[in-house]
Amino acid sequence: MELVLFYAFAVLAIGSALLVVSLKNTARALFLFFVVLFGMAGLFLFALADFVAITQIMVYVGGVLILMIFAFMLSNKELLADLQNTSSRFLSMPNWQSLLLTLGFLAVMIYGIIEWQQHTPNWITQNIHKGQVILPSDNNINQLGIKFMTHYLLPFEVISIFLLMALIGAAHLSRKEDKQ
């Protein structure tokens, strides 16, 4: 049952992602992107990262996607072009060079994963032996909070500053330039 659900989510995510890149209409693709993110959040749950999954949905769906849609709409010429495109082909033709490259990467990675399976890293086996793996019964959120405030305090602060900087930067970049 668990495996079935996992596959379902995986297929959902990968399928939607394939659609996202294949669709000619950007508006649709962006909505499908939302589906991909949902799928991914589901997959996170299977990795016992419930908080990450929640954050994924909140940040991406609530923030990123909205932003993207806004941006898309602001570039209204593209929007028009896309709306006109609806009548023509539904799927865009794949770009063969990119496709080839991508498939090459996929092959290399699959090969890497297969190779990797033969010798699992030491720390994983050690942790499994010591039983130091996250279990579905663990209180993840609690632990995460503690870790953020103790062990990862510095990166946490740095990342918040960084986020602030990024937002200010984004605001600055996107402001309308003064006409001289």
Place this chain on the structure above:
Amino acid sequence: MGLLSLLIFLPLLAVLAILVLPNRSNGSFKYISLAATLIQFGLSGYLYANFQPSESAFNAVSAYQYVEQMPWIRMQLGSLGTLEIDYFLGVDGFSLPLLVLSAFVMLMAIGASWRIEKSKKGYFALLMLLNTAVMGIFCALDFFLFYVFYEVMLLPLYFLIGIWGGARREYAAIKFFIYTLFGSVFMLLVIVGLYFSVQNPNTGAHTFNMLYMMDPTNYVPGSFFEALGNSQEILGIPARMVGFIVLFVAFAIKIPIVPLHTWLPDAHVEAPTPVSIILAGILLKIGGYGVIRICLGIFPDAAVDANWWLGLIGIISILYGAFNALAQTDLKRLIAYSSVSHMGFVLLGIASLTAEGISGAVFQMLSHGFLSAALFFLVGVLYDRVHDRYIYNFRGLASLMPKYTAYVAIAFFASLGLPGFSAFIGEAFVIIGTFNAESLSTGIPRWMAIFGSLGILLSAAYFLWTLQRMFFGETRLKGGETWANSLTDLSVREQIILFPTLALALLLGVMPSLVFGVLNQSVLSLLNLVNPYL
């Protein structure tokens, strides 16, 4: 940083300032150049006033003053030993007057370029770069450094003639450039040869230090230019003679001698007035200076053997230049050929190897520096007004431009050796020295003095002819009324430039001790270097 470095690199600062300033402020370039050169002139005057002649040998550091010596390039070249190039500056009685002359002529040149319109930034930057190079040449005591400055000098001149010149400027510029390069490339060979022949007695490394090159004991036994008992030959000519000839040719092109003079009329005619002034006032002196300092200093033995030929070349230059000047119809070309003639005296004086001759030669260089600069400036005045220099197109200018005529007449008479002006002292002592050479048995016969003196006569002929043809008589101009209207008399700026020049020529003519006081010891020590080979 010593005073000489300051003197050399001050114009370079001006170059930087000119390059950094935006094109918008191109009115300030001339002021920057003027300020730099004025400071330079003051500085050189200060150096001149504080110079103490010393009786040291010509190849001793103590004979030079304001010496600056520091290692510049030290490179291990494996089996060839250490490459030893010094930043080595110093002045003696030969270079110091020329230094002051250069600064003064530069001032004149800047004054003459006051109204330049075309691309001021490049013009003044090049002018200042030239200034640096010229100062460096006169100060350098390291042959490598000398050569660097020597080559640096070519570049700005090429562009100054080639860009700001007259109708055939490209031809003239290229001719000038190739001529000079022809000499200096061979000079480089000799420099390298000398380098491998000379050792620094203190470190044992090969060196470019000129003073070491002047001491025969510093030569490596068996080396190509070995000074004592050298038996190397090229095509049957002794190696040191070859070195001497090659260096001499390099400098002789600059002097210039007949038959290597043909770049000069073209360059002068095509160059803009300030560049003509610099060419005549400074550049030609580098040739004479090089012959004295380097040819005589480093190869005194060869110089003693070759001086008969040097004298002959001097005579030929004097007479040939004078006769050619007589045949000219272009005023500027006339003055250019008169330069050839007057610089022939320099060579003759040097060749005489007498104190009178060499002093006269140096004095003649100074005097010619002032006077030819003034003459070219005067031609420039005329050319500015009507863009014509053809002698037959003018007549009776004296009534139109009395002040101008007065200046021209003074400059002409000063150039033709009227006593009271500097050229007289120079020419008279070259003749006296040359005549005296026979009694000192330096190998110059007396007939050379007699033939040389004919040059003085001819110079009177062509200058007076020009004066009579252009300035006296009833006013008749080719351009008629329009010319008569545009031929205004000298402006204040022009007088400010001309007056000190001619005043200096007069001052030097009346008080030659101003120069001889500084020069005399150096001449004597040079002769001490040469005399053992006589």
Place this chain on the structure above:
Amino acid sequence: MMNLSPIVASLLVVILPFLAFLIQAMLGRRSQQGTISLLAILLSCLISATMVFPKIWNQDTQHQALTWFSIGTKDFQIGFLLNNLTSLMQLIVCLVALPVHIYSRAYMKGDPGIHRYWMYLSLFCFAMLLLTMADNLLLMYIAWELVGFASYLLIGFWFHKESAVQANKKAFIINRIGDLGFLLGIASLYSIYGTLNLVDLFGEHGFLNTVPPDSSGWMTFAGCCFFLGAMAKSAQFPLHVWLPDAMEGPTSVSSLIHAATMVAAGVFLLSTVFPLFNTTVLLIIAIIGCITAFIAAYFALAQQDIKRILAFSTISQLGFMMVAIGIGAWDAAMFHLVTHAFFKCLLFLAAGAIIHEMAHLKAKHQLDFDPQDIHNMGGLRKYMPKTFILMAIASLALAGFPLTSGFLSKDAILINALEWGMQQGGLWLLIPIALIIVSFMTAFYIGRLMFKVFFGKLRINVENPGIHEAPGQMLGPMVFLGICSLFVVFSLNPLSYQQAFVLKGFEFDRDYTELHILHTVVPLLMSIGSILIWIWAYRWYAQGEAGGSFDKLRMTESKLRMTFPLLQLSLNQGYLNEFYQKAFVNSTVQFSNGLYWFDRHIIDGLVNLAGSLVRAISRISAWTDRYIVDGLVNTIAGSTYYLGHLLRWVQNGRLQNYLGFAFTVLLIGIIYLIFK
């Protein structure tokens, strides 16, 4: 008056005109009266006459020098040497210059360039005075050239007159030839004795032969060089041609420079360096002097320009002085120099006055004639009696009549020459004989001038010619000079030149014996001969057929010239000018043109040929390069180019492509790592 030492006083004498020159130069047009110059020369004159000459003449020699500059181990000095010779010369220059200055104030009045005139005149005085007192040859040479320069300026004073500027050019260039001689003479002396100082060379008195007579070739050369210098300046044949042309300058200038002082500088120079001359040189001097005296007198015979007659007479008299030096009687030469200075100056000033009046006449009646042509004059005695008397005194002095100064000095030269000639014997007697003939010729041409100008009647036919006596400012100086032309100034005995104080100041031993008989015969012979010639000339010109009207005179003269080609030759100055023009000037010009052609086409041609040759070679090599070497290279380069072009396509500015390439390379790298 203050009591200055003679050296300081003579410094003042020299400096004052120089100051005047400077002040006049600065004031320019603002000072036209010439007061400054006049004042300067007046003071100089006074100082010279009261404080220099009396203290030096026949007393101690004074010498003072400062080191001017040193070359090598030798010092060159600047200083004054005051002895009999120099103080006398200084006084003469002052005494002649002063009247000329005063005269000029009236004569040059109203000339637009008069400020320049005063400037040049002061410059000349300065240079001439410096010349007289220089204690070394270098300084003397400087002054020597400066007087030449001043003379150049003054000859060309009216610079818009073509003939004037031609004349001054000619004068300067010919003087330059002499200057070269002087310079080479200096150079030879310097190389023989190692000094140029007159005191070192000849001792304090300046005329002691302390230098051992060295008869080597170079001594002869040096002597000839100095003589060449004197030849040009003192207008000796064949370098005399500039002097007649120099008459283009104002007459006052001619009187001062080209008659009295500057042209005599050559004689002065030779007297100064007299001990240097060996017999060869002296003979050359005598011969040249004799030829000059004769030829110039001959040329003077047929001249029609009043100033040219006087100019040739000057040349002739200078020749006399040269002969005197050549025979060793340089004291006589100096004596003649002094007397000649006064009477020749007077002659010129008087001629100036006449020309002035003739020019007035010309301007007043708007006639077209040459105011200097004696054919246009005549009968002026009636209009200008005082001028006539003064000019007559001067003419008599020139012709050597008793009671004049010229009689004394000319006799001195003639008698010395005869004594010398008898000593030498043979052909050398020709020289004194020639001199005697020249004396008669002198009497003739000056008589011709006098009679043509002052006797008969005015040949310009106008009613009421309006010619009158010269103004007082011009007459005064002339009177002074007239007095100086009389014997009393020089000797109390009008008949014996040996009593003259000038000669007494220069006593020295002669090489030849004195013949007493000559001292009575020669003056007598000369006087009688001259008087006879004057009478003949008077009959011929004043009363005879030539005394008539202008046309008649001209006809007679031209007829005469037709019959006597020698006269034609004389009028044209022996065609020497034409000869020089053809032989020297034109050939020099042609030679220089040829040389310039050579320069342009051969030397520069060679350079350009070398250039073209290099270009031709480079063109061949360029061809080889382009089609052979470059063919190869081009193939390589071409393939590189296409390869590069291929790669260039990578740089298409599309970020995605860049990324794609990056990933491709990454992929290839990974695959490589996997398969390694």
Place this chain on the structure above:
Amino acid sequence: MITLTHFLVVSACLFCIGLYAVLAKRNAIMILVGIEFIINAAILNLVAFGRYDKINYGGQVFALFAIVLAAAAVAVGLAIILNVYRKYKSINPDNITDLRD
């Protein structure tokens, strides 16, 4: 049993899809989306490996960091896209070839 390999394969697929989007899409926003895919693939890996690190919770913590980074990247990226659009009136990267030689 869901093994680590499952996650890795899924993330590899997603990464490749993202890569394709980045390389091939002709719309800057879609490129951004592709980048998000790649980041998500990485997050998935982090989370998957994070299961075996209970002590530090490194995987999940860094997953969270990565999400934040992605959000920041998107913000900045979109701002840049907007500016580009303003300047070129296009967000097709093919039209923006200022880097061409």
